[in-house]
Amino acid sequence: MKKVITYGTFDLLHWGHINLLKRAKDLGDHLTVAISTDEFNKLKNKKSYHSFDNRKMILESIRYVDKVIPENDWEQKIKDVIDNDIDIFVMGDDWKGKFDFLKEYCEVIYLPRTVGISTTKIKKDMLKVNNG
Numbered sequence: 122m123k124k125v126i127t128y129g130t131f132d133l134l135h136w137g138h139i140n141l142l143k144r145a146k147d148l149g150d151h152l153t154v155a156i157s158t159d160e161f162n163k164l165k166n167k168k169s170y171h172s173f174d175n176r177k178m179i180l181e182s183i184r185y186v187d188k189v190i191p192e193n194d195w196e197q198k199i200k201d202v203i204d205n206d207i208d209i210f211v212m213g214d215d216w217k218g219k220f221d222f223l224k225e226y227c228e229v230i231y232l233p234r235t236v237g238i239s240t241t242k243i244k245k246d247m248l249k250v251n252n253g
Contacts, residue, residue, distance in 0.1 A: 131156050148209050156189060158173050199223065211232060212229075
């Protein structure tokens with residue numbers, strides 16, 4: 122069985138997230154998704170609309186996702202790869218090169234982002250709508 126892992130906050134879920142999850146799952150047989158905990162988001166100065174528990178529940182309901190684990194800090198990725206017997210680490214290409222240190226433990230693939238959508242874009246568009 123080929124196991125794949127990806128990481129993210131997955132807060133305001135959109136078709137770009139679904140594309141990433143589908144393409145990641147297509148690379149193997151089992152997809153683990155590590156999502157940032159609320160505490161880790163605070164350390165990154167990131168604020169999520171949905172709580173960790175709600176984001177986890179949403180991700181667990183997506184057919185491409187087999188397992189959801191918490192991301193508590195930047196340093197846990199090597200341990201996650203080893204502990205979960207991961208073959209492929211996947212991230213969006215906006216992170217290209219940042220996780221090459223994992224190549225010692227598994228294959229690292231950077232997938233192209235879905236054009237025209239991001240959580241940041243949704244937030245900006247909603248501000249425009251609400252501010253007239």
